[in-house]
Amino acid sequence: MNAPLLKMGGLPYNALWYRDFPIIPGRPVINRRALWTTHIASTVKQCADLLGLFTCFETGGKTDAVVEDSDGRKWAKIEWEWFQPHRDKVNELDKLAQAVEEADTFVFIGYSRSDKEGDAASNIDKICESWGEIEKPLIVFLVTFFSKNNKRQFETLQTHLIQRGKHRKLREQPALPWNVPGTKWQNMVSGTEDPSSADAE
Numbered sequence: 001m002n003a004p005l006l007k008m009g010g011l012p013y014n015a016l017w018y019r020d021f022p023i024i025p026g027r028p029v030i031n032r033r034a035l036w037t038t039h040i041a042s043t044v045k046q047c048a049d050l051l052g053l054f055t056c057f058e059t060g061g062k063t064d065a066v067v068e069d070s071d072g073r074k075w076a077k078i079e080w081e082w083f084q085p086h087r088d089k090v091n092e093l094d095k096l097a098q099a100v101e102e103a104d105t106f107v108f109i110g111y112s113r114s115d116k117e118g119d120a121a122s123n124i125d126k127i128c129e130s131w132g133e134i135e136k137p138l139i140v141f142l143v144t145f146f147s148k149n150n151k152r153q154f155e156t157l158q159t160h161l162i163q164r165g166k167h168r169k170l171r172e173q174p175a176l177p178w179n180v181p182g183t184k185w186q187n188m189v190s191g192t193e194d195p196s197s198a199d200a201e
Contacts, residue, residue: 013043014171016043016047016050017043019043021177021185022036025178025189033082036082037082040109044067044078045065055067063079075105076103076105077096077103077105078107078108078109079093079107081109082111084110084111086122093108097131100134103136105136105137106138106139107138107139107140107141109141111143111144114146124160124167127140127162128167131163132165138161138162138163139160140158141157141160142157143157154175157172
């Protein structure tokens with residue numbers, strides 16, 4: 001596994017996910033899908049900036065993001081989707097698989113429901129099936145959630161590696177910064193309404 005892949009698949013995205021987090025304890029409930037789409041895009045760009053690379057949005061066959069070097073060589077193609085991967089309407093994984101000759105690394109960022117039996121396994125199965133035996137790595141970031149009053153309650157941020165027909169879970173951490181033990185964010189927690197709610201759909 002090359003160094004840039006380790007960086008995108010490891011600490012930078014996982015750490016930068018917490019930077020400029022769009023909600024805080026005590027703020028009114030925010031459940032706009034666009035809010036999280038914007039946060040993902042911002043985090044992706046910060047990762048590319050850290051690597052000294054460029055981020056192009058909605059380019060290269062309407063890919064959500066393409067990360068390039070200064071010569072225009074495509075290092076990564078990245079897609080993200082609000083709906084769970086196992087849903088029939090989700091075609092982002094197929095788009096990445098069809099573009100396998102166009103970049104070195106591929107990233108899918110999505111969501112996985114934890115309180116509905118079978119959803120978590122179905123999501124991983126669908127991702128693995130879509131990627132098949134492809135040699136190049138697919139890094140998958142999944143925000144797990146449960147539904148409360150038809151709103152998403154975020155739990156963890158998982159990092160997975162799919163490559164050559166094999167799946168490996170690399171990392172799991174709290175999705176919300178104030179749930180990370182021993183951090184300054186944890187001290188922000190109060191008894192106010194949880195702002196992590198998002199439409200369950």
